[in-house]
Amino acid sequence: MPGLPPPRYAYLGPEGTFTEAALRSLPSASKAHLMPCSTVPAALDAVRQGEADGAMVPLENSVEGSVAVTLDALAVGEPLLIAREVVLPVAFAVATRPGIAPEDVRTIATIPHAHAQVRGWLDEHLPGAALLPTPSTADGARVVAEGGADAAVCAPIAAERYGLVVLASDVHDALDAQTRFVLAVRPSGPPPPPTGWDRTSLVAFIADDHAGALLELLTELAVRGVNLTRIESRPTGEGLGRYCFSIDCEGHVAEPRVGEALAALRRTCLDLRFLGSYPRADAAPESTPRRRGTSEAEFRDGAAWVERLRTGPV
């Protein structure tokens, strides 16, 4: 029995990066056809054009901040929906080619940024080794495999892929950085069902350039008990001082409080783009106690009461 063809997933390449690791953390990726793309827009466009069924791209990093290119590529163009999120710690492997002893490491291939984050470990364990800059950590692993350097600082998945020997894993600086990745898909059918620990992502284009517009937007969420977890202004490209807002909030569009808040933003914003409701990676209950009167049951009771007022008692 043939079954469905395996899914095709694009991701921000090259192979062996943390983004590939994020993608491979999905059960459905094990049998999938994975397609590395050179840029985030290229990965998303592969989905838009039907060449891929989903695209894994980085959205934000707990130290670096939002990935602007991802926010912008999701905010415009053919609409896509976020169906999943994956959060990975930024923890590197330091790996050598088989046969190279630590004391023989003279060159380390990686991107300078990663090098900086593990400098403490390198100073202690591989003192005196020089940096050979590469465009990505995965490229560093490849260069080591090809003999161009002695050791790489890379994602664990890259060490594995290039057959390197891992000297140390989980090497990172003091900040315990994490990166959040999202899987974007074409809209088709309902979003994934609510789990109780969901997130909803939006892009809001504010109607007027008036001072209180953002305050009003936040009030629409707050009065309905919808907590904001991320807000990021992005230029609309129409001039300094013209922004849209990339927003994450707690809850699922299927919940009454979120649905009512989204309808309110749809009405009061110039434009509102829905980027999906999907389970949060931490699968934890909401951080903030829910405001009185905003549970699903209370919403349904309130709506039913108004309906009775409208039709009148029997």
Added chain:
Amino acid sequence: MPGLPPPRYAYLGPEGTFTEAALRSLPSASKAHLMPCSTVPAALDAVRQGEADGAMVPLENSVEGSVAVTLDALAVGEPLLIAREVVLPVAFAVATRPGIAPEDVRTIATIPHAHAQVRGWLDEHLPGAALLPTPSTADGARVVAEGGADAAVCAPIAAERYGLVVLASDVHDALDAQTRFVLAVRPSGPPPPPTGWDRTSLVAFIADDHAGALLELLTELAVRGVNLTRIESRPTGEGLGRYCFSIDCEGHVAEPRVGEALAALRRTCLDLRFLGSYPRADAAPESTPRRRGTSEAEFRDGAAWVERLRTGPV
């Protein structure tokens, strides 16, 4: 063909007061059985107990303020709904018994309050006449008819009823005071249909004695574009500092913005009593420009959009 029995309307008596005039301004009152009651609670209870089909009572006066006894009698007890409002100017007739010339008027029977309001006219036209205080303006007219005084300051309806000669009508002080009356009925069937110039009346019991509760209540109305036209705090009887709020707002419960706001208050207040949606007496468009995104069409579009998000595109 016999048809329905004529309606029975209670009102705050005695006969000949402005409240009766307000009631008689309703077309349906022409064939109705009218029942004067000695107090507002008595009139409302006549409706509650099925002895009357409606009760006309004063709610507020533009100079005196709210009629506390009416607010309180509507806020507790078996629920009633306001089905109509009537606004009357506080303008008095000065009337004498037939055969009495103005120059012969020595005594004027009325309530002291009315006497004070027309003192200017009296000083000019009936100088030297003494006040004979009566419990109501209608009582003053009755006393004049019975020969106990020479002239009355009363509602025009009382002069008519007691066969007096009107020396002057539309006598009032500089403030152009108005009184607003409401017709309360038993809940049965839907409220009167929306007209485009409706009012909705509520009593909100605030959940927590916390400082921001009133602010939150007003925010629930404001974000949905529902304008407040009257707010009155009334003690709940549970101690100083414990209040409920008697509220009038623009709009009709059948409108999405009002329905959503009422559902929100129902959820977030300790208790919310709906006192009806009914046409405003001024039949004028709303005073304040509607906030962006709060029209009926925008509400329906927003809700439809969210529904599409939930079910997914075809």
Added chain:
Amino acid sequence: MPGLPPPRYAYLGPEGTFTEAALRSLPSASKAHLMPCSTVPAALDAVRQGEADGAMVPLENSVEGSVAVTLDALAVGEPLLIAREVVLPVAFAVATRPGIAPEDVRTIATIPHAHAQVRGWLDEHLPGAALLPTPSTADGARVVAEGGADAAVCAPIAAERYGLVVLASDVHDALDAQTRFVLAVRPSGPPPPPTGWDRTSLVAFIADDHAGALLELLTELAVRGVNLTRIESRPTGEGLGRYCFSIDCEGHVAEPRVGEALAALRRTCLDLRFLGSYPRADAAPESTPRRRGTSEAEFRDGAAWVERLRTGPV
């Protein structure tokens, strides 16, 4: 050494009412010359015209609500300040003329309202006695003293004043009603010093008839951590729908948070009348936890920080 002349205090009469009892609860009343007045405006005008140094008047009752005449008389006319508040339980004495045994009581003189509140006690202890209505409870006591009735329901102070025998004191219905009285004085010098349990009273005339004006007013208080304890709308007399707001809030004008909030209301309202900062009668700490950043020390630190920004570091 002669010293100051004794203070002269007006109050809402007649003698022997709860208002006199409230006034006599002030230490300074013991040597004062007390002046009963027939109305609240008369008592306040006695102060305005220099005939009295203060006037004790009722402001609100936990069951009846605000005393509209007091609110209105304080809101307009020559400004007065509230210097003290007194809260008294509404608990009556039932008293007879000496020599009358309970079983001989046939008539009870009091205002009907008070009679209603103690009906339970009367039914049990003085069954069958008829009500003789009087304009005030104090009048009831006087009538009994003069032999016109057998028993009075009155303030304890009236029984004492008229030499009656108290059958029962602290008689009241289930609601434990309280009345709050205030002592109004002419503005001269600073308000009484802050105690830590102060109240500030205001009358706010809203600038525009716009829907959000009350919301904005409450926001000005809330952002500065000033809790509202009473808000009452009163007609301005300019037509239905035109109100001012009589407001009590926690705190003293000498506190930075209150001062800043009052300045904000002064700027944003059409008019703002300050009615005084004075100790709350309950002398209790504030009911609501203070919002972060609104203590006196935090206000002073914030202002000092801004001052440093303005002048620049050394």
Added chain:
Amino acid sequence: MPGLPPPRYAYLGPEGTFTEAALRSLPSASKAHLMPCSTVPAALDAVRQGEADGAMVPLENSVEGSVAVTLDALAVGEPLLIAREVVLPVAFAVATRPGIAPEDVRTIATIPHAHAQVRGWLDEHLPGAALLPTPSTADGARVVAEGGADAAVCAPIAAERYGLVVLASDVHDALDAQTRFVLAVRPSGPPPPPTGWDRTSLVAFIADDHAGALLELLTELAVRGVNLTRIESRPTGEGLGRYCFSIDCEGHVAEPRVGEALAALRRTCLDLRFLGSYPRADAAPESTPRRRGTSEAEFRDGAAWVERLRTGPV
């Protein structure tokens, strides 16, 4: 008489970039010693360590958004103040080495990003020329001057510096992009005096991770009539979901409304960093009508009124 030594200004290099052009637009730059730095943090640290008197760095671009490295470098470390802002259009010069005719241009040296923005012009005027990527537009000009390519796409200042012949200036894509640069200095003395078209920059660290914290922050600004012109969330590095906010608002700390708002944020935020009050580059009046009651005169009147309440009338 020798006078002061010339100022020393650091800037984001290399020489010949738009940042240098922004710096040279300042009158004080004409006699200054200019120090190109390889990174924004290096330029700011030169000021912090006293090696430079100011540093010009890019803050945001109307198409690309904020320059995260600038926001982050200003948000932490030894405090700096923004003393000036400069806004430049992103408009390129296309320039050749003297003696090269347009029809002989085969290679174009620039950063790929600039190449993409002027592709329309190149396709029309220099068809067939290949891109030679360089790390900056200024490097492209240098490469052309040294004979390594035929034409450069660069800032006008770079063409001038390297003695190139400008084929076209003001070449840009349809978006009319602008970049905003700021001059950061060490705090010493007061900020530049208010001009009437000032901006104030802040970094706010929100006290609690509670949902309404951003809403409260915006409310503190809004009630005082301080308009937000930019808000950007940046990770604090303490984990996903932990942000600080980089904020620009209209007005000057010397104004009462701004000073009061800053004091409020200082009190209610976990930390607040003041980044300066300085003239807006557009020198235009504020975009939004000022909220009632927030002018400087109204603030002073309100404060004076409260002061009179506190001390009492004479």
